[in-house]
Amino acid sequence: MKFTINREEFLKGLNIASRAVANKVAVAVLANLKIELDERGLFITGSNYDLTIRTFIPYKSEAKEIMRNYKEGATLINGRIITEIVRKMDAEEVTLDVIDSTIAVISDTHFESRLNCVKPEEYPDIDLEPTGTEIKLTKDAFSSIVSQTAFAASIKEQRPILTAMNLEADSGSLVATTTDSARMARKVLKIAENIRFVANVPAKMMVEVDRLMEGTAAVSVSLSDKKALFTLDRTIIATRLVAGDYPNTKNIIPRSCNYFLEVNASELAKAIDRTTILSIDRENVVDLSMSEFGVEISAKSSQVGSAVEKLETYKFEGQSLKISFNSEFVLSAIRALNCEDVTFEFVGEMKPFVVRNASDDSVIQIVTPVRTY
């Protein structure tokens, strides 16, 4: 295999595929990227079994020549090393030339590196063909799911199922749900009537796909029993699904509401952020007190002192209520809603409460209060 390639395009491809190469690889061959050149162009594949990314670079893009002076073939090269080398080279073009299937020579006019490489047959067979149910989403729709729900999935591996984003399509809706058991986020999108599936995709893989979608208009998602496949313009991402049944979250959303609060999102977020400085004894726990006399956020430390902020603009309906919560949970819910005014619906002191965008009911955030003594 041999080719001379535009360095920036090559680096972009190496960076994308490298995202699937783990820092510590369990299987030595997966420290490599698979680099294949055929009549269509260059394919670069990286994998850590859980996640596989294959990206494509054509010979030409529009009128611009990307590769020249080429001979088809394939090889495996240490992903971290080749990516770092191409990043630090500074010529406009880079030449890669595989000699005797064992040495890859990467060079420009003044620099030359000879890297040990491995025959492509050593790389595991990874199936990247779309199978199962397929659904197309625009970049905006996909990003809204990720930015409004992914943060609420668990990052602890004790209950693996909670690290997933539960995707459920039925009756013309796609519902994305995440929960770490102390809070929940749910986003509902309208889709074509005839699609039905349930899949638990690792939430961090959804974030990864969203990041890789930059500059892409849409993604095609294929879901089969064990894996999800995301097809972008030039890149395919395959990820395993999380095994097990997703907890039943249907009954978590309160049906009634005894207290209603509407506030300016930014004013509330700043007040929570400031008072949290004093929530030292109970880490990140602040109190929200509401009554006919006003709404205030407060926190107290026996050692250091206390802080309190009265909200200036609010709408409150209900009797007096004081509720304590993890400020990080409410702040991330507010950030995810990304709107001017947020509404809260409370049932009682110790019942999960609802946080919503006052003008968009496609997304809902649920937070469980913290018990105070």
Add this chain to the structure above:
Amino acid sequence: MKFTINREEFLKGLNIASRAVANKVAVAVLANLKIELDERGLFITGSNYDLTIRTFIPYKSEAKEIMRNYKEGATLINGRIITEIVRKMDAEEVTLDVIDSTIAVISDTHFESRLNCVKPEEYPDIDLEPTGTEIKLTKDAFSSIVSQTAFAASIKEQRPILTAMNLEADSGSLVATTTDSARMARKVLKIAENIRFVANVPAKMMVEVDRLMEGTAAVSVSLSDKKALFTLDRTIIATRLVAGDYPNTKNIIPRSCNYFLEVNASELAKAIDRTTILSIDRENVVDLSMSEFGVEISAKSSQVGSAVEKLETYKFEGQSLKISFNSEFVLSAIRALNCEDVTFEFVGEMKPFVVRNASDDSVIQIVTPVRTY
């Protein structure tokens, strides 16, 4: 004590003094900042014994009113907490009011925090009066010393004296020297004839003073037996000196030179940076080979492969020589020289070599080669 103060000016002062407050304090009272208001204005002091910073905020700066509605007094308040609170407040003015010497109320129109505070008498007495020899340096002169030598001091505490910057004034010169025993940096500045002193100032404190000098035109440095005092416009910094005798570095600079190399600094730095990717077996060690046929930088790993770069523009005098060095040492020496062309003077394969700015002889960098087998 009571005052209403421009929030940004207050925050600037708190940030400066907080730099001396350690994350983990050995003596509880030093977790506090000392905040004192007298007829001159507001003084904020932070200390961890090794380093003390006192900064000053006047009642007015030029025509601008900074404080109003004030009553003189003093108190001690947790430095991390008050700085974080004032950073996250968002009104233009902040009011601090000490009630009964035990509670400091920090407030603006909508936020209020009540912090436990301590009587000012609890704070240790720290002498910030200049004594001993005094020398005035411009910001540029001080910064050149720091940027060209501080990096070569040791960061390990095994031999504390090597963490110092050795400052020696005599016969109209101020000489700053740092060494971690594998490399050395020296800067010579012209000063007034009649000043003589020797002092070993912790190199990281010199970096700290340089950072605090932003916006200041000059610094006055006072050196006594045990401490150095740096006086800026509104801030005084006191630091202990490092005890012990500084190693004799006079004989480290080679007197003769058998090989001479002049190269473009940026071309060389990039070549070293790229080839270092392959210096995996011997961490960060690269080879520089020079002969009548050319000059090249190379590195090799038995596992991964090799890299080599020929320099395009150079001047070399001498017979063939191959020398191995820690690439990080040579890169930081080149960065510190901050010039277009650098020169190297070599005595032999295993002798310390000199790196200089081709057009500025006030600074010299010495690097010891690495033995290769």
